[in-house]
Amino acid sequence: MAANASVNIRTVQRFEAGQPINVISRRALAKALGYDNPDTFDDPKFAQSVLEVFDGLKTMQQKDLDDQHPDHVRIKARAVVSGQEAAKFADEINAISFTIDEGLADEAKAPGASFCDYVQDLMDVDDVPISSRLGFAKDLGGILQDLTQQGASVYAATRDRKFRGAHWGDQPALEMTVGYLVVVPADRENC
Incomplete structure (x- = not known):
C-alpha cells in the first residue's frame, strides 16, 4: 500500500494504528485504495469503519499465528x-x-x-x-x-x-x- 500511495511504510503504520497523518498522505492512501473521493478518510464514520477493518485483519492474523503455534501461550507484557x-x-x-x-x-x-x-x-x-x-x-x-x-x-x-x-x-x-x-x-x- 505504501508503494502504491507513494508514502513511507511508517505513514501506513500510523494510519493503521489510528494515529494522525497529514491530509496529503490521507488523500494519497484514499487514491491508492481506489476511492473516488480523496477526502474519504476525513469522514469520521468512514474512518472508524476502516479502522475496524484493520482491527479485524489484525485479529485474523493473530489467530492464524496462534493456530500455527498452539503450544505458545500469550501473556500480557x-x-x-x-x-x-x-x-x-x-x-x-x-x-x-x-x-x-x-x-x-x-x-x-x-x-x-x-x-x-x-x-x-x-x-x-x-x-x-x-x-x-x-x-x-x-x-x-x-x-x-x-x-x-x-x-x-x-x-x-x-x-x-x-x-x-x-x-x-x-x-x-x-x-x-x-x-x-x-x-x-x-x-x-x-x-
Missing part, C-alpha cells in the same frame, strides 16, 4: 519504566527468562544484559533491609535510563505455573511465578 518497578518484579517471581532482542543496537546490548543480570541477582537475595532495596531500585533506574538513551525499552510479564512430577504421588504441585524480561528496540510495539 507491561513496560518497565522505573527501577522500583524492576525491583518489585524481581520480588514477585521465582524463575526468570530473559531475551535481548537481536535488533537492539550493539551499544544497548551490554546495559540490557547488565539490567537482566541485576534483576536476577536481586531475585536471589532474601532478607535485605528496605534501605538496600531502595538502592537497588535506584541502580536499576539508572540502567533503565541508559537503555532509554540507547533507544531500548524493557518489558516484563509474569505467569503463574504449577509443576508436578510424574512420581510425586500425593505431594502437592510446586507453585511458581515465572517472569519474562525482554529488552527490545524502543520503536518496537509488540513483544
Whole structure:
C-alpha cells in the first residue's frame, strides 16, 4: 500500500494504528485504495469503519499465528519504566527468562544484559533491609535510563505455573511465578 500511495511504510503504520497523518498522505492512501473521493478518510464514520477493518485483519492474523503455534501461550507484557518497578518484579517471581532482542543496537546490548543480570541477582537475595532495596531500585533506574538513551525499552510479564512430577504421588504441585524480561528496540510495539 505504501508503494502504491507513494508514502513511507511508517505513514501506513500510523494510519493503521489510528494515529494522525497529514491530509496529503490521507488523500494519497484514499487514491491508492481506489476511492473516488480523496477526502474519504476525513469522514469520521468512514474512518472508524476502516479502522475496524484493520482491527479485524489484525485479529485474523493473530489467530492464524496462534493456530500455527498452539503450544505458545500469550501473556500480557507491561513496560518497565522505573527501577522500583524492576525491583518489585524481581520480588514477585521465582524463575526468570530473559531475551535481548537481536535488533537492539550493539551499544544497548551490554546495559540490557547488565539490567537482566541485576534483576536476577536481586531475585536471589532474601532478607535485605528496605534501605538496600531502595538502592537497588535506584541502580536499576539508572540502567533503565541508559537503555532509554540507547533507544531500548524493557518489558516484563509474569505467569503463574504449577509443576508436578510424574512420581510425586500425593505431594502437592510446586507453585511458581515465572517472569519474562525482554529488552527490545524502543520503536518496537509488540513483544
